[in-house]
Amino acid sequence: MQLENKVAFVTGAGSGIGKDAAILMAQEGAKVAILSRTEKQLKEVAAEIEQKGSEALIITGDVSDPKTMEDAVQQIVNRWGRLDIVVANAGINGVWASIEELTPEDWDATLGINLKGTFLTIKYAAPYLKKQGGAVVVVSSVNGTRMFSNTGATAYSASKAGQLAMTKMLAPELAPYKVRINCICPGWIATEIGENTDRRGIEKIKWPVQYPEGMIPLTGKKPGTVDQTSQLILFLVSEASSHITGTELWIDGGQSLVQG
Numbered sequence: 558m559q560l561e562n563k564v565a566f567v568t569g570a571g572s573g574i575g576k577d578a579a580i581l582m583a584q585e586g587a588k589v590a591i592l593s594r595t596e597k598q599l600k601e602v603a604a605e606i607e608q609k610g611s612e613a614l615i616i617t618g619d620v621s622d623p624k625t626m627e628d629a630v631q632q633i634v635n636r637w638g639r640l641d642i643v644v645a646n647a648g649i650n651g652v653w654a655s656i657e658e659l660t661p662e663d664w665d666a667t668l669g670i671n672l673k674g675t676f677l678t679i680k681y682a683a684p685y686l687k688k689q690g691g692a693v694v695v696v697s698s699v700n701g702t703r704m705f706s707n708t709g710a711t712a713y714s715a716s717k718a719g720q721l722a723m724t725k726m727l728a729p730e731l732a733p734y735k736v737r738i739n740c741i742c743p744g745w746i747a748t749e750i751g752e753n754t755d756r757r758g759i760e761k762i763k764w765p766v767q768y769p770e771g772m773i774p775l776t777g778k779k780p781g782t783v784d785q786t787s788q789l790i791l792f793l794v795s796e797a798s799s800h801i802t803g804t805e806l807w808i809d810g811g812q813s814l815v816q817g
Contacts, residue, residue, distance in 0.1 A: 558584075558585045558586030559585045559586065559791070559795045559796070559797075560582055560585040560586045560587035560642070560791075560794070560795065561585075561586035561587075562586070563582075563586065563587045563588070563641040563642055564587065564588050564589075564590070564633065564637045564639050564640050564641050564642070565579070565582045565587045565588070565589045565590070565641065565642035565643070565644065565794070566589075566590045566592070566629075566630070566633055566640060566642065566643050566644070566678075566682060567579040567582075567589060567590070567591055567592070567643075567644040567646060568592045568593075568620050568644070568645055568646050568647035568674070568678055569592070569593060569620075569646040569647030569648060569696075570589075570591035570592060570593055570599065570602055570646070571591075571593030571594075571595045571598030571599055571602060572593075572598055572748070573746075573748035573783055574646055574696060574743070574746065574748060574783050574786050574787060574790075575591075575593070575644065575646040575647070575696075576598075576602050576783075577783040577784060577786070577787040578644055578646065578786070578787040578790045578791070579591050579602060579606060579613075579644075580602065580605050580606055580609065580787075581784075581787045581788070581790075581791055582642065582790075582791065582794070583605075583606040583609045583610075583611035583613070584609045584611075585791065585795075586611065587611065587641075587642065588611055588612040588613075588614075588637055589606055589611065589612070589613055589614070590613070590614040590616060590629070590632070590633045590636075591603065591606075591613060591614070591615060591616065592616040592617070592618060592620070592629055592647070593617065593647070594617060594618065594619060595617070596615065596617045599615045599616075599617065600615065603615050612637075614632065614633060614636055614637075616629045616632060616633075619670075619674075620647040620670060620673075620674030620675075620677060620678060621669040621670050621673050621674045621677070622677075623677055626674075626677040626678055626680075626681050627677075627681045629681070630681040630682050630685065633685075634685055639685065639688070639689065640682055640685040640686060640691065641686070641689065641690075641691040641692070642691055642692050642693075642694075642794045643678060643679065643682045643686065643691070643692075643693045643694070644693075644694045644696065644790060644794070645674070645675045645678045645679060645693065645694070645695045645696065645720075646694075646696040647670060647671075647674050647675075647678075648670060648671045648674070648696065648716075649666070649667060649670050649671065650667075650710075650713055651663060651666055651667030651670075651671075651712055651713055652666075652667070652712065653707070653709040653710045653713065653756045654709050654756070655709060655762050656711060659709075659711060659712060663712060664712045667712040667713055667716055668712060668715065668716050668719075671713070671716035671717065671719075671720065672715075672716040672719045672720060672723075675695055675720050675723060676723065679693060679695075679723075679727065679738075683731065683736070686731070686734070686736045687731070687734040687736060689735075690734060690735030690736055691735075691736050691737075692736070692737045692738070692739075692793060692794040692795075692798075693727075693731075693736065693737070693738040693739070694738075694739055694740070694741060694790050694793050694794060695720050695721075695723070695724050695738065695739070695740045695741070696720075696740075696741055696743070696790075697717045697718075697720040697721050697724075697740050697741065697742045697805070698713075698714075698717040698742055698743060698744075699742050699743065699744045699807060699809050699812060699813040700713060700714045700717050701713070701714030701715060701716070701717035701718035701719075701721075702717060702718060702721050702742045702805060702807075702813075703742065703807060703813040703814075703817055704744075704812070704813040704816055704817045705817065706766070706816050706817060708762050708763045709756070709762060709763070717742075720740060721740050721742070721805055724738050724739065724740040724803065724805070725803050727803075728802045728803025729803065731802075732802055737793075737798070737799075737801065737802040738802060738803065739793045739798070739801060739802060739803070739804050739805070739806065740804070740805045740806070741786070741789055741790065741793070741805070741806050741807075741808055742805055742806065742807045742808065742809070742813075743781065743786055743807075743808050743809060744773070744780075744781065744807070744808065744809025744810065744812035744813055745772070745773065745780040745781065745809070745812060746780055746781045746782065746783060746785075746786055746808075747780045747781070747782055747783065748783060768815070768816070772812055772815060772816050773809070773810040773811065773812045773815075774810060774811035774812070774814070774815060775810035775811055776810050781808060781809065781810060785808065786808055789806060789808050793806075
Protein backbone atom coordinates (compact mmCIF):
# COMPACT_ATOMS: atom_id res chain seq x y z
CA MET A 558 0.00 0.00 0.00
CA GLN A 559 1.35 3.40 -1.05
CA LEU A 560 0.32 5.38 2.03
CA GLU A 561 0.78 2.88 4.85
CA ASN A 562 1.38 4.58 8.24
CA LYS A 563 0.52 8.00 6.80
CA VAL A 564 -2.06 10.41 8.23
CA ALA A 565 -4.11 12.49 5.80
CA PHE A 566 -6.43 15.47 6.24
CA VAL A 567 -9.07 16.17 3.59
CA THR A 568 -11.33 19.22 3.65
CA GLY A 569 -14.63 19.25 1.81
CA ALA A 570 -14.68 15.48 2.29
CA GLY A 571 -18.43 15.00 2.52
CA SER A 572 -18.96 14.54 -1.21
CA GLY A 573 -17.40 14.69 -4.66
CA ILE A 574 -13.65 14.89 -5.12
CA GLY A 575 -12.89 15.16 -1.39
CA LYS A 576 -14.94 12.09 -0.51
CA ASP A 577 -13.44 9.96 -3.27
CA ALA A 578 -9.88 11.07 -2.46
CA ALA A 579 -10.34 10.29 1.23
CA ILE A 580 -11.63 6.81 0.52
CA LEU A 581 -8.89 6.08 -2.03
CA MET A 582 -6.14 7.19 0.38
CA ALA A 583 -7.67 5.00 3.09
CA GLN A 584 -7.62 2.08 0.67
CA GLU A 585 -3.90 2.78 0.21
CA GLY A 586 -3.27 2.55 3.96
CA ALA A 587 -3.67 6.11 5.25
CA LYS A 588 -5.60 7.11 8.35
CA VAL A 589 -7.85 9.93 7.22
CA ALA A 590 -9.34 12.96 8.98
CA ILE A 591 -12.35 14.24 7.05
CA LEU A 592 -13.81 17.72 7.43
CA SER A 593 -17.05 19.18 6.15
CA ARG A 594 -19.96 21.24 7.41
CA THR A 595 -22.37 18.29 7.14
CA GLU A 596 -21.94 15.59 9.78
CA LYS A 597 -24.38 13.17 8.14
CA GLN A 598 -22.28 13.05 4.97
CA LEU A 599 -19.08 12.59 6.97
CA LYS A 600 -20.51 9.63 8.86
CA GLU A 601 -21.23 7.92 5.55
CA VAL A 602 -17.70 8.62 4.30
CA ALA A 603 -16.19 7.40 7.59
CA ALA A 604 -18.12 4.14 7.27
CA GLU A 605 -16.66 3.59 3.80
CA ILE A 606 -13.15 4.37 5.07
CA GLU A 607 -13.55 1.84 7.86
CA GLN A 608 -14.77 -0.74 5.34
CA LYS A 609 -11.38 -0.29 3.66
CA GLY A 610 -9.76 -1.38 6.92
CA SER A 611 -8.53 2.07 7.91
CA GLU A 612 -9.43 4.70 10.51
CA ALA A 613 -11.41 7.91 10.09
CA LEU A 614 -11.71 11.03 12.21
CA ILE A 615 -14.83 13.13 11.65
CA ILE A 616 -14.46 16.90 12.06
CA THR A 617 -17.34 19.26 11.33
CA GLY A 618 -16.73 22.92 10.72
CA ASP A 619 -16.21 25.87 8.42
CA VAL A 620 -12.80 26.12 6.74
CA SER A 621 -12.96 29.91 6.76
CA ASP A 622 -12.93 30.03 10.59
CA PRO A 623 -9.39 30.18 12.05
CA LYS A 624 -10.22 28.55 15.40
CA THR A 625 -12.07 25.71 13.70
CA MET A 626 -9.09 24.92 11.50
CA GLU A 627 -6.51 25.25 14.27
CA ASP A 628 -8.59 22.94 16.46
CA ALA A 629 -9.09 20.50 13.58
CA VAL A 630 -5.37 20.03 13.07
CA GLN A 631 -4.85 19.66 16.81
CA GLN A 632 -7.50 16.93 16.94
CA ILE A 633 -5.65 15.03 14.22
CA VAL A 634 -2.30 15.28 15.99
CA ASN A 635 -3.85 14.35 19.33
CA ARG A 636 -5.43 11.28 17.75
CA TRP A 637 -2.56 9.98 15.62
CA GLY A 638 0.53 11.94 16.63
CA ARG A 639 1.44 13.18 13.16
CA LEU A 640 0.19 14.68 9.89
CA ASP A 641 1.66 13.74 6.51
CA ILE A 642 -0.86 14.68 3.81
CA VAL A 643 -3.23 17.59 3.31
CA VAL A 644 -5.82 17.87 0.56
CA ALA A 645 -7.25 21.41 0.59
CA ASN A 646 -10.40 20.67 -1.34
CA ALA A 647 -13.25 22.55 0.37
CA GLY A 648 -14.85 25.08 -1.93
CA ILE A 649 -18.01 26.62 -3.30
CA ASN A 650 -18.98 28.01 -6.68
CA GLY A 651 -20.81 30.84 -4.95
CA VAL A 652 -22.58 33.57 -6.88
CA TRP A 653 -21.96 34.02 -10.60
CA ALA A 654 -23.20 37.42 -11.73
CA SER A 655 -22.20 40.61 -13.48
CA ILE A 656 -19.78 42.85 -11.60
CA GLU A 657 -22.63 45.27 -10.85
CA GLU A 658 -24.81 42.55 -9.34
CA LEU A 659 -22.05 40.75 -7.43
CA THR A 660 -22.26 42.10 -3.88
CA PRO A 661 -19.35 42.55 -1.44
CA GLU A 662 -21.01 39.88 0.70
CA ASP A 663 -21.06 37.46 -2.25
CA TRP A 664 -17.37 38.16 -2.85
CA ASP A 665 -16.43 37.65 0.80
CA ALA A 666 -18.35 34.38 1.05
CA THR A 667 -16.61 32.84 -1.97
CA LEU A 668 -13.13 34.13 -1.20
CA GLY A 669 -13.57 33.23 2.47
CA ILE A 670 -14.19 29.56 1.87
CA ASN A 671 -12.11 28.99 -1.26
CA LEU A 672 -9.03 31.11 -0.63
CA LYS A 673 -8.94 31.94 3.08
CA GLY A 674 -10.01 28.38 3.82
CA THR A 675 -7.07 27.03 1.83
CA PHE A 676 -4.71 29.42 3.61
CA LEU A 677 -5.95 28.38 7.06
CA THR A 678 -5.81 24.68 6.23
CA ILE A 679 -2.18 24.87 5.18
CA LYS A 680 -1.16 27.40 7.84
CA TYR A 681 -2.17 25.22 10.77
CA ALA A 682 -1.00 21.97 9.16
CA ALA A 683 2.46 23.27 8.17
CA PRO A 684 4.22 22.90 11.56
CA TYR A 685 3.30 19.23 11.71
CA LEU A 686 4.07 18.51 8.05
CA LYS A 687 7.52 20.01 8.57
CA LYS A 688 8.38 17.50 11.30
CA GLN A 689 8.81 14.59 8.91
CA GLY A 690 8.00 15.97 5.47
CA GLY A 691 4.78 15.52 3.58
CA ALA A 692 2.58 16.54 0.70
CA VAL A 693 -0.16 19.09 0.10
CA VAL A 694 -2.59 19.12 -2.80
CA VAL A 695 -4.67 22.23 -3.42
CA VAL A 696 -7.81 21.68 -5.48
CA SER A 697 -8.16 24.73 -7.72
CA SER A 698 -9.96 24.85 -11.09
CA VAL A 699 -9.54 25.53 -14.78
CA ASN A 700 -11.44 28.76 -14.03
CA GLY A 701 -9.04 31.56 -13.21
CA THR A 702 -5.99 29.52 -14.18
CA ARG A 703 -6.38 28.66 -17.86
CA MET A 704 -10.02 29.36 -18.62
CA PHE A 705 -11.83 32.71 -18.44
CA SER A 706 -14.93 32.12 -20.55
CA ASN A 707 -17.35 31.47 -17.67
CA THR A 708 -18.51 35.06 -17.61
CA GLY A 709 -19.81 36.09 -14.20
CA ALA A 710 -17.58 33.71 -12.24
CA THR A 711 -15.41 36.63 -11.12
CA ALA A 712 -15.23 35.83 -7.40
CA TYR A 713 -14.82 32.10 -8.02
CA SER A 714 -12.10 32.55 -10.63
CA ALA A 715 -10.23 35.05 -8.46
CA SER A 716 -10.26 32.58 -5.58
CA LYS A 717 -8.98 29.77 -7.79
CA ALA A 718 -6.23 31.92 -9.30
CA GLY A 719 -5.25 32.84 -5.74
CA GLN A 720 -4.96 29.19 -4.78
CA LEU A 721 -2.53 28.60 -7.63
CA ALA A 722 -0.44 31.64 -6.66
CA MET A 723 -0.40 30.44 -3.05
CA THR A 724 0.82 27.02 -4.16
CA LYS A 725 3.72 28.51 -6.09
CA MET A 726 4.67 30.89 -3.27
CA LEU A 727 4.68 28.12 -0.68
CA ALA A 728 6.56 25.50 -2.70
CA PRO A 729 10.08 26.95 -2.16
CA GLU A 730 9.21 27.97 1.40
CA LEU A 731 8.24 24.43 2.39
CA ALA A 732 10.75 22.54 0.23
CA PRO A 733 13.65 22.66 2.76
CA TYR A 734 11.41 20.70 5.12
CA LYS A 735 10.68 18.06 2.45
CA VAL A 736 7.10 19.24 2.17
CA ARG A 737 5.79 19.27 -1.38
CA ILE A 738 2.77 21.31 -2.50
CA ASN A 739 1.03 21.05 -5.84
CA CYS A 740 -2.21 22.27 -7.35
CA ILE A 741 -4.74 20.43 -9.48
CA CYS A 742 -7.10 22.28 -11.80
CA PRO A 743 -10.15 20.19 -12.67
CA GLY A 744 -12.44 21.07 -15.53
CA TRP A 745 -15.96 19.71 -15.82
CA ILE A 746 -16.09 16.82 -13.33
CA ALA A 747 -19.29 14.99 -12.47
CA THR A 748 -19.88 16.27 -8.91
CA GLU A 749 -22.65 18.07 -7.03
CA ILE A 750 -20.89 21.46 -6.84
CA GLY A 751 -22.61 22.85 -9.93
CA GLU A 752 -26.01 22.37 -8.29
CA ASN A 753 -25.02 24.90 -5.64
CA THR A 754 -24.05 27.68 -8.07
CA ASP A 755 -26.16 30.83 -7.71
CA ARG A 756 -26.36 32.15 -11.29
CA ARG A 757 -27.85 35.64 -11.48
CA GLY A 758 -28.64 36.83 -15.01
CA ILE A 759 -25.38 35.60 -16.50
CA GLU A 760 -27.02 34.68 -19.81
CA LYS A 761 -27.26 38.42 -20.49
CA ILE A 762 -23.49 38.87 -20.25
CA LYS A 763 -22.12 35.60 -21.64
CA TRP A 764 -20.76 35.40 -25.18
CA PRO A 765 -23.07 33.13 -27.23
CA VAL A 766 -20.49 30.45 -28.00
CA GLN A 767 -21.67 26.91 -28.72
CA TYR A 768 -19.84 23.56 -28.87
CA PRO A 769 -22.08 21.22 -30.89
CA GLU A 770 -19.61 18.35 -30.59
CA GLY A 771 -19.00 19.00 -26.89
CA MET A 772 -16.44 21.17 -25.15
CA ILE A 773 -14.05 18.40 -24.01
CA PRO A 774 -11.69 17.19 -26.76
CA LEU A 775 -11.07 13.80 -25.12
CA THR A 776 -14.67 12.93 -24.33
CA GLY A 777 -16.96 15.33 -26.19
CA LYS A 778 -19.98 15.90 -23.99
CA LYS A 779 -18.94 13.53 -21.18
CA PRO A 780 -17.45 15.03 -17.99
CA GLY A 781 -14.49 13.66 -16.10
CA THR A 782 -15.01 11.55 -12.98
CA VAL A 783 -14.14 11.99 -9.34
CA ASP A 784 -12.16 8.75 -9.57
CA GLN A 785 -9.89 10.21 -12.26
CA THR A 786 -9.35 13.27 -10.08
CA SER A 787 -8.67 11.33 -6.89
CA GLN A 788 -6.18 9.13 -8.74
CA LEU A 789 -4.26 12.31 -9.63
CA ILE A 790 -4.37 13.40 -5.99
CA LEU A 791 -3.06 9.99 -4.92
CA PHE A 792 -0.17 10.34 -7.35
CA LEU A 793 0.73 13.77 -5.99
CA VAL A 794 0.76 12.67 -2.34
CA SER A 795 2.66 9.45 -3.01
CA GLU A 796 6.36 8.80 -3.51
CA ALA A 797 5.70 8.49 -7.24
CA SER A 798 5.79 12.30 -7.39
CA SER A 799 8.64 12.80 -4.93
CA HIS A 800 10.43 15.37 -7.15
CA ILE A 801 7.35 17.43 -8.05
CA THR A 802 6.44 20.63 -6.20
CA GLY A 803 4.98 24.03 -7.05
CA THR A 804 3.29 22.60 -10.12
CA GLU A 805 -0.23 22.94 -11.48
CA LEU A 806 -1.83 20.01 -13.31
CA TRP A 807 -4.95 20.51 -15.38
CA ILE A 808 -7.31 17.54 -15.40
CA ASP A 809 -9.94 18.56 -17.93
CA GLY A 810 -9.61 16.42 -21.05
CA GLY A 811 -8.31 19.48 -22.90
CA GLN A 812 -11.44 21.54 -22.11
CA SER A 813 -9.58 24.66 -21.07
CA LEU A 814 -7.54 24.65 -24.29
CA VAL A 815 -10.72 24.83 -26.34
CA GLN A 816 -12.96 26.86 -24.06
CA GLY A 817 -10.31 29.17 -22.58
